[in-house]
Amino acid sequence: MDKTVNQKAWFLVLPVFLVVAFSAVLPLMTVVNYSMQDTFGNNQFFWNGVGWFKELLDPSTDLGGRFLASLGRNLFFSLVILAIEVPLGIVVALSMPREGWTVAACLVILALPLLIPWNVVGTIWQIFGRPDIGLLGYVLNAAGFDYNYVSNDIDAWVTVIVMDVWHWTSLVALLCYAGLKSIPEAYYQAAQIDGASRWAVFKAIQLPKMNRVLLIAVLLRFMDSFMIYTEPFVVTGGGPGNSTTFVSIELVKIALGQFDLGKAAALSLVYNLIILIVCWIFYTVMTNAGVERKVQAASEPAVEPKPSVGLKPVPAFKPKEGVA
């Protein structure tokens, strides 16, 4: 049952290691290299030590001010969309039809926004929200709201947030639905015998069973919204002013717009470090959840259909239909 120790397994992993190292380690070394140097064009580089990092973390400088402001905006954005998408996703998952062809139809429509290229998502909302040609903008203006995402900060924010809710709530809903599906019918029957209320069933049965998928959903949504670039870039271009400029947009502006290699590299490293820390938390929590489940499953030989678990899955045949 336990995995055997076999160092030859490295040969199997080697291709992956080489491919990812080529596209991750090499570029990252370039970034580290740039982050310590300054350039005045002509490919002449000068040693700058930690100068860029000092500037980056000091809000009184131009670079630091821009970085910290975009970081703040990005964190605020992530929190807002999490606060909307997670409850909404749970509600939608609970509203899924029980059986029949409608289940498949709902799944397909739910997944549709997830498969649209990100810049097209931006285009869709750009068109949809325009006061002159878009349904949303037109209706809002006709109803007396002075809505224009191009010139008004708040409207731009609302548009970007609604767009993200449109784009990604389905992800939370699909994950929750997969979690709900794994609850055996017997649990509900027991709850019915006990005369449990709807709310009690949700709190005592459904929520605990969903906590693992919810965790994945929250962390994935946090990471992806923290790296968001294409959609707001297409819709607002980071504007009006800088009001919807998130970290990635700022970074691309500095790196590919101004070709300020040193500054961009320093920003990249700090940005990457933040991601790495969150990612580590994600990984630890996820593997721990896997172990916990295993222990739980071992202590109560439940009838529960077993989804694949964490890093050390039990060797049981999964039904072909898998999850969802």
Place this chain on the structure above:
Amino acid sequence: MHSIPGRRLIMGLFLVFLLLPIYWLVNMSFKTNSEIVSTMTLWPHTPTLQHYKRIFTDESWYSGYINSLEYVVLNTIISISVALPAAYAFSRYRFLGDKHLFFWLLSNRMAPAAVYALPFFNLYSAIGLFDTPWAVALAHCIFNVPLAVWILEGFVSGVPREIDETAFLDGYSFPRFFIKILVPLIASGIGVAAFFCFMFSWVELLLARTLTSVSAKPIAAIMTRTVSAAGMDWGLLAAAGVLTIIPGALVIWFVRNYIARGFALGRV
């Protein structure tokens, strides 16, 4: 599964919310530009196929779709073929640094593309791959290979270890066992992983745009260029957008039962 009161209404409203913007895009793609700009109509009053016709006849447009498909397919093939053996190794064996390696892979799936845009530009220019589908295909490996490894690992772990042992006792060599026995057993997993590689490569724009200039320009980049240059040809833009949605919408049916699993990196 027990649902909540008013679920039909909630589901209905949410689906309308999802479909309305897409409907608007489709609607606009069938309108003439004068109709788009002059009046607000809920459906095309003078339906036209001129935008679609233009895309299918103008090489600078349809070549974008071909370029995109080229690097997406390349990327999917590379990702799956390197990820398969690794997934098996992670699922069956313990070896030096396995957990660190697994985490490192995950961290690359999460890395922001914006960080890599500039170094990739330098790297692929230096080795002469800039503006070829290979550059984009290799660049997209940074998030697709880890994803494929994670998804496939879940599926390989679903195959009982006894099957490996029996096969080896029967005298199968490792490569033969891998191709003849393991791959057919996890065929659905390979399909799911391929679908997700295809999808994430298809929806990504930043790296694809940075690493191409003329001859390998993806459709997404052609769209953004036209928006700014051609004086807002809304109908054409909408038609191009509709055409990018179609591949995803077509294959979604086959993986509808696995979507959650793929998005959860194979961990549901």
